[in-house]
Amino acid sequence: MNSASTPPPPSRTDDELAQADPAAMLRYGLSFGGPHRTALFGDGAVGAAVRLDRLGVPPRAVAFLAKVVRSGGARYAAELEEPVPGEAAAEQVRGWLETAAAVVTGPDGDEQAARWLEAVAEILSLRVTTRRAAS
Secondary structure: OOHHHOOOOOOOOHHHHHOOOHHHHHHHHHHHOHHHHHHHHHHHHHHHHHHHHHOOOOHHHHHHHHHHHHHHOHHHHHOOOOOOOOHHHHHHHHHHHHHHHHHOOHHHHHHHHHHHHHHHHHHHHHHHHHHHHHO
């Protein structure tokens, strides 16, 4: 099938994307790869960015967390008292990190988790920048 006949993916609202379960998507995306990893880095990253945006988490905090995961691992990052600013956001992100830590094996798994956090940070940054430009 060529790309000209491939239909575009279905559109989803922010509310629909925010309903995604990043922990489950991390569990399967980091464990199995393939379409699970595609979903993790697609809808999973966008949904996580929507959630964090709504909680007021700055993109730089998520980008910094990705560096922490890359340097110390998902387990280390999950044990941080406040992995991102804000109690509600920190609780959510800690859950995501705990899930990642439970399934990653070694530096390659931590690298994938860090890349996912970088994707979330980039999407979050794009949302913030677009909102500023629109106002």
